[in-house]
Amino acid sequence: MYVGVDVGGTFTDAVLLHNGQILTTAKIPTKTDLLESILEALDIVLQDVDIRDLKRIVFSTTVITNLIAGQKYDKVALLLIPGPGLSHKLYDFKTEVCILSGAIDYRGREIVSLNEKEIEETLTRLATKGFKKVGIIGKFSPRNSSHEKQVAEIIKEKYPDWQVELGFQAGPQLNFPRRVVTTFLTCATREPYSNFVNSVRQALAKREITAEVFILKADTGTLPLKHSVELPVETIFSGPAASTVGVQSLTSPDLTEVAIDIGGTTTDISLILNGQPLLSAKGARVEGQLTQVRTLAVKSVPVGGDSILERVGDEIVFRPERLGPAYCLGGPVPTPTDALRVLDLTGLGDEGKAREAMESLGTPLGMSAVETAEKVMSLVVKSITAEVKKMFLEWEQEPAYRIWELLQKRKVSPSIVVGVGGGSEGFIPRIASELGCQAIIPPYAPVANAIGAAVAKPTLQISLRADTEQGYYHIREDGFQGKIDRRSFNEGKALELAREKLLDKAAEYGLEVSPEEIEVTHQEVFNMIRGWNTVGRLYDLTVQTSRGIAVPIKMGGK
Amino acid sequence: MRNSSDKKTGLIFFPAFDWAISPTHPEREERLLYTRDQIFEEGIMDLPQISEYVSVLAKTHDIAMTQFCVPRVEDRVTEAHLIAAGAAILLADEIVSGRLKNGFALVRPPGHHAMRVVHGNRGFCNINNEAIMVDYLRRRHGIKRVAIIDTDVHHGDGTQDIFWHDPDVLFISFHQDGRTIFPGTGFADELGGPTAYARTLNIPLPLGTTDESMLYILDNLILPILSDFKPDFIVNSAGQDNHYTDPLGSMKVTAQGYARLTEKLRPDLAVLEGGYAIETALPYVNMGIILALAGLDYSYVREPDLQTFRESSDLTGYIHRMVNSLLQQWEKRDQALPNPKLIKGNYYERVKRIFYDTDGFIEEQVEKLRICDNCPGYLAIDTEVNHGYGLSDGKALCISVPFTACSSCRKEAASFYEEAKKRKNYRQVYLQDKPSDVFLGYNSVNGQEWRSEG
Ligand SMILES: [Zn+2]
Numbered sequence A: 001m002y003v004g005v006d007v008g009g010t011f012t013d014a015v016l017l018h019n020g021q022i023l024t025t026a027k028i029p030t031k032t033d034l035l036e037s038i039l040e041a042l043d044i045v046l047q048d049v050d051i052r053d054l055k056r057i058v059f060s061t062t063v064i065t066n067l068i069a070g071q072k073y074d075k076v077a078l079l080l081i082p083g084p085g086l087s088h089k090l091y092d093f094k095t096e097v098c099i100l101s102g103a104i105d106y107r108g109r110e111i112v113s114l115n116e117k118e119i120e121e122t123l124t125r126l127a128t129k130g131f132k133k134v135g136i137i138g139k140f141s142p143r144n145s146s147h148e149k150q151v152a153e154i155i156k157e158k159y160p161d162w163q164v165e166l167g168f169q170a171g172p173q174l175n176f177p178r179r180v181v182t183t184f185l186t187c188a189t190r191e192p193y194s195n196f197v198n199s200v201r202q203a204l205a206k207r208e209i210t211a212e213v214f215i216l217k218a219d220t221g222t223l224p225l226k227h228s229v230e231l232p233v234e235t236i237f238s239g240p241a242a243s244t245v246g247v248q249s250l251t252s253p254d255l256t257e258v259a260i261d262i263g264g265t266t267t268d269i270s271l272i273l274n275g276q277p278l279l280s281a282k283g284a285r286v287e288g289q290l291t292q293v294r295t296l297a298v299k300s301v302p303v304g305g306d307s308i309l310e311r312v313g314d315e316i317v318f319r320p321e322r323l324g325p326a327y328c329l330g331g332p333v334p335t336p337t338d339a340l341r342v343l344d345l346t347g348l349g350d351e352g353k354a355r356e357a358m359e360s361l362g363t364p365l366g367m368s369a370v371e372t373a374e375k376v377m378s379l380v381v382k383s384i385t386a387e388v389k390k391m392f393l394e395w396e397q398e399p400a401y402r403i404w405e406l407l408q409k410r411k412v413s414p415s416i417v418v419g420v421g422g423g424s425e426g427f428i429p430r431i432a433s434e435l436g437c438q439a440i441i442p443p444y445a446p447v448a449n450a451i452g453a454a455v456a457k458p459t460l461q462i463s464l465r466a467d468t469e470q471g472y473y474h475i476r477e478d479g480f481q482g483k484i485d486r487r488s489f490n491e492g493k494a495l496e497l498a499r500e501k502l503l504d505k506a507a508e509y510g511l512e513v514s515p516e517e518i519e520v521t522h523q524e525v526f527n528m529i530r531g532w533n534t535v536g537r538l539y540d541l542t543v544q545t546s547r548g549i550a551v552p553i554k555m556g557g558k
Numbered sequence B: 001m002r003n004s005s006d007k008k009t010g011l012i013f014f015p016a017f018d019w020a021i022s023p024t025h026p027e028r029e030e031r032l033l034y035t036r037d038q039i040f041e042e043g044i045m046d047l048p049q050i051s052e053y054v055s056v057l058a059k060t061h062d063i064a065m066t067q068f069c070v071p072r073v074e075d076r077v078t079e080a081h082l083i084a085a086g087a088a089i090l091l092a093d094e095i096v097s098g099r100l101k102n103g104f105a106l107v108r109p110p111g112h113h114a115m116r117v118v119h120g121n122r123g124f125c126n127i128n129n130e131a132i133m134v135d136y137l138r139r140r141h142g143i144k145r146v147a148i149i150d151t152d153v154h155h156g157d158g159t160q161d162i163f164w165h166d167p168d169v170l171f172i173s174f175h176q177d178g179r180t181i182f183p184g185t186g187f188a189d190e191l192g193g194p195t196a197y198a199r200t201l202n203i204p205l206p207l208g209t210t211d212e213s214m215l216y217i218l219d220n221l222i223l224p225i226l227s228d229f230k231p232d233f234i235v236n237s238a239g240q241d242n243h244y245t246d247p248l249g250s251m252k253v254t255a256q257g258y259a260r261l262t263e264k265l266r267p268d269l270a271v272l273e274g275g276y277a278i279e280t281a282l283p284y285v286n287m288g289i290i291l292a293l294a295g296l297d298y299s300y301v302r303e304p305d306l307q308t309f310r311e312s313s314d315l316t317g318y319i320h321r322m323v324n325s326l327l328q329q330w331e332k333r334d335q336a337l338p339n340p341k342l343i344k345g346n347y348y349e350r351v352k353r354i355f356y357d358t359d360g361f362i363e364e365q366v367e368k369l370r371i372c373d374n375c376p377g378y379l380a381i382d383t384e385v386n387h388g389y390g391l392s393d394g395k396a397l398c399i400s401v402p403f404t405a406c407s408s409c410r411k412e413a414a415s416f417y418e419e420a421k422k423r424k425n426y427r428q429v430y431l432q433d434k435p436s437d438v439f440l441g442y443n444s445v446n447g448q449e450w451r452s453e454g
């Protein structure tokens, strides 16, 4: 049996699954204490279950989002080793930043060495200012992490109680500014996040739950709970990931679909292309700062069932705020839900009050309640469909750096619009017809997010880079560096090495991965020619365990 | 197009990682690999001043309206060429429409050695990305005057050839002296055709020229001439092989020099040309150019082995004298009389031999420009490739009617085309009618005619 729990901003949802069947669901208001919410939802779905039958629990929580938004962390200083390139004056990381001498180039060669005296002086200054948490981030550190490691060694010697995070681990992709932000967030959240993880583990132990526990990431993969403290930021924005995986499991595989989660004041949109949730090309934007966190390409539109409707001049507009429930449900102001009630697209609330709400908006404009409701409907539908179209366009316009990539670019259009979340029912058919799609509101749509958490699968990734001229290879995720034989090393060996590393990592994480499940997601080979001779080859490849869902849910759309 | 508002710099990065002339050729897959690493690692694409675009394929019509590909466009270009030309067109479109401040087509393959008639690859180029884009702007956006500043170490002989007779396109190229480098042209006395005198200007540079003289030429020759000429659009053929580490060139220009040049020149669109120091120059020079275009501080961009270069006072003096003499040519641009030796009946005529270094053959051309009092006159080029041993693909006739042609020249060119079709002594006959944006091609072997229009 599997359990999925999604802690959202307003509600916490949970489901219990067995062989793809949904046995129990729970929906409770989220409390200030996230742990309390998790346990309450868990207790409901586990009521009549022998916990020894429970194989797996997956959580999707807002804990990281809340920590970052509320800035509930100690101050963090950044030690940057940017070297030449972009002007250092252009960096704005909104915290204490110290620039250190030193530089590494694109092939991982040292251009400028570190200056130990300068490092020591910097550390003394930080100590005086009371910093105990530091991120060390070098430009091109994923190609050579020795500078970051050397600075960390010095800190370990002089200030053994400091918490140190290294850029090449937190942000292993090529993008220095994003690596800095990702490392900062990792450094800031690790301790409070660990505390949260510990309290979850204690609470589960108290209930004698021994099932494997995972946490959902923004890219729809899961991580074993205890390993999630290594990269806490990856668990940010797991809510939309949960809903999207839920949609994926509730509809037929291989479809191109739009998943729309209409909530109280926001609507989250994500795309599933040929059965795979679309990842954002770069990384998540967190509180306005760009990171390297892999995430779904999700767009949020500030409109929902409880948005405030107002009349401004001759126009009806909505405001992205909530003053309470819909007018027809006893709320203070007209909302889109009132429009749905007037149009008979929902059974919720009092029809008379809904008419009253629409009339208060429409009468001064010479419109009847039904006309006003229609107007509101089209406003909501238009703002959502415009965003959907923009997302497809953005996907088509993602850059391509190879001829074949550019030539295979084509227009893709969805065939299905799937609605989940509380406010979907009334709007989805109209949104779908506007997009020329079929509308589906799957059974269990209100808890699709918890279902998604329950069926999400672990994903592990290994990126290998080998430079035969310099005679070494390098694993991006853990900074491991090994020697290779310049002459005999080839693409087959590179792949073999990467696969082995992935299986090792899976074993370390206690995951069963069969070699056939390993996908190659990136593969690049360049001959290095100097003069007219081949002096070496560069191999860059990424392998990962297959994305997808653990079990499809046994029921189609209605 | 001089609008220094808060608009962004458009960037198309198309390294064509799956295209090479041959595995060990300088134009190979690896060329922009380290540049990619550098601009990705610096987070350039995330900067609020930068907007990254994805290229589109140029249409064969857009190429046919500028260059005569023999026998047809499809035979002379691959998708990689269409993507590179498409990048320049797309960015130019966005800039002229006011959606971008300026742009950089950081693309390969390059184009500035591709001439008006194309029989194959010359100097790593098949089609001329800048020329195709410039003519596109004139046809689609009514742009009148364009300046192309070529800062590659090799003379931009293809671009020069295409606009030689065009008084509305100013072409200025500085490059290593043609006596010491491919393509062996670009001397100071190459000053444009009889109707476009001094609209072509060449500054051959001695070996070892540094940032100092390059910027002297910019400040004292190029910028003053640009302010006289008042172009609607400025293009920079941004070759990077003047860099002190380039394996093909022998200049001493640095990334800072290139950035400063870009900042002062303020091109609307820069298009990458050559540059083959793929590790030691390109990552840094490209960074410098991008930052300068975006109006950002580029002072931290420096090569790992940067040194201070000094020129001899002889070199500096030579440059100063050449700048002065070219300024004088520019001053008398409207009084210069055509060389009477060029006049053959109703035409100015010149005979050209063009060497295709990549494919190893010679093209022979007779180029005739109709003398007309009312317009720059249409152009008719007789072309034939000689593979040696008397082997030839047969002759082709290429007729090009300029944008500002008078109606009688247009009529005459059209009937010239029809007559040549009948005469059968040309294997192909082509007509580019730029005022109406129509291209006609005729194959006399099978009697087929094809037509495209914009
Ligand atoms: Zn060149």
Ligand SMILES: [Zn+2]
Residues within 6 Å of the ligand: B372, B373, B374, B375, B376, B377, B378, B405, B406, B407, B408, B409, B410
């Ligand atoms: Zn005329």
